[in-house]
Amino acid sequence: MWVKISDLTPGTKVGKDILTKHGSILLTQGTVLTEYLINRLKEMGITEVFVETEFLQKSEPPNEREDVITFNDKYQQCLILTSQLLDSIEEGKKFSLELLREIACIVLEILRNTTNLWGRILNQRTETTYLNKHSLNVGILSGAMGKWLELKDGEIRRLIYSGILHDIGKLKISKSILDKPSKLTEEEFKEIQKHPVFGFQMLATRPEISKDITLGVLSHHERVDGSGYPHGLKGDSIHLFGKIIAVADVFDAMSSNKTYREKHSPFIIAEEISKSSFGTLDPKVSRIFLDNITRFYVGNKVLLSDGRTGDIIYINPSDTHRPVIKINDNTFLDLRKEKVRIVDIVSL
Ligand SMILES: [Fe+2]
Numbered sequence: 001m002w003v004k005i006s007d008l009t010p011g012t013k014v015g016k017d018i019l020t021k022h023g024s025i026l027l028t029q030g031t032v033l034t035e036y037l038i039n040r041l042k043e044m045g046i047t048e049v050f051v052e053t054e055f056l057q058k059s060e061p062p063n064e065r066e067d068v069i070t071f072n073d074k075y076q077q078c079l080i081l082t083s084q085l086l087d088s089i090e091e092g093k094k095f096s097l098e099l100l101r102e103i104a105c106i107v108l109e110i111l112r113n114t115t116n117l118w119g120r121i122l123n124q125r126t127e128t129t130y131l132n133k134h135s136l137n138v139g140i141l142s143g144a145m146g147k148w149l150e151l152k153d154g155e156i157r158r159l160i161y162s163g164i165l166h167d168i169g170k171l172k173i174s175k176s177i178l179d180k181p182s183k184l185t186e187e188e189f190k191e192i193q194k195h196p197v198f199g200f201q202m203l204a205t206r207p208e209i210s211k212d213i214t215l216g217v218l219s220h221h222e223r224v225d226g227s228g229y230p231h232g233l234k235g236d237s238i239h240l241f242g243k244i245i246a247v248a249d250v251f252d253a254m255s256s257n258k259t260y261r262e263k264h265s266p267f268i269i270a271e272e273i274s275k276s277s278f279g280t281l282d283p284k285v286s287r288i289f290l291d292n293i294t295r296f297y298v299g300n301k302v303l304l305s306d307g308r309t310g311d312i313i314y315i316n317p318s319d320t321h322r323p324v325i326k327i328n329d330n331t332f333l334d335l336r337k338e339k340v341r342i343v344d345i346v347s348l
Pocket residue numbers: 166167195220221249
């Protein structure tokens with residue numbers, strides 16, 4: 001049904017693409033309106049929007065503040081438990097599967113209730129080690145991908161386990177190599193490349209841990225063109241968990257501040273993943289990931305490589321890393337046709 005712009009409430013779902021006078025798409029069908037987007041539409045002279053009536057009757061406007069507080073609580077809780085888990089593994093203790101189950105339960109709750117998953121993760125300020133945070137983020141993102149790929153519930157849970165455990169082999173590698181601020185020597189790089197096998201060996205002694213979890217750990221650095229390690233496997237000989245964890249791993253690693261470089265914006269990473277999906281990363285897994293991770297950025301303000309700022313108003317489904325940006329009332333940039341890139345997200 002058509003609803004006047006003044007009667008729209010946050011939480012309403014757009015039923016048909018919203019177009020400008022010139023026919024360009026402003027918002028696509030299925031976008032959930034926020035207060036920010038409704039105000040933007042008003043500013044752009046849109047008077048009526050076709051909305052999904054089924055959604056109007058059923059839904060309550062989302063309480064964004066509450067969502068953020070709940071997410072932050074659960075994320076911090078998971079982080080403490082992940083630190084405990086990795087500490088016990090580092091001390092050579094037999095880690096508790098109960099602890100792993102507890103983390104996965106909270107991660108599943110996060111996945112059920114959080115829409116802008118990556119925006120929420122990016123906003124977390126933590127004092128923990130890189131490995132603790134990275135392990136948790138890869139567990140969360142892998143679980144999210146399991147959902148988007150419509151895996152069974154049990155598989156999603158095991159994928160979260162595998163994501164959290166994917167780098168435990170690094171606990172066997174000297175900190176002086178792992179934390180080295182400068183470029184690694186060939187020898188040191190070879191040492192780091194042993195971590196998937198170390199991780200696999202640490203889990204293989206536990207018969208209660210299922211095979212797909214250990215194979216995910218073993219194969220997360222394999223690449224579909226055979227360029228990865230430890231075995232140089234190609235295409236479908238790489239376990240699905242390994243392919244999923246690989247995408248989550250690349251995305252989180254590029255998003256983090258490392259000693260030797262600044263973190264990248266999600267759109268630059270999306271561009272890298274998009275390029276890699278034609279060679280090293282699995283194309284189907286990468287596509288599903290990019291479609292889902294970038295769509296929540298509609299409505300956010302971004303900084304462009306030429307210094308200008310603007311609002312994301314449309315994510316191109318075929319080119320998720322090059323959205324349409326509104327610079328001001330008269331200037332719209334379709335980044336598919338421009339040389340400028342998004343270098344940062346100014347508001348989330
Ligand atoms: Fe790794």
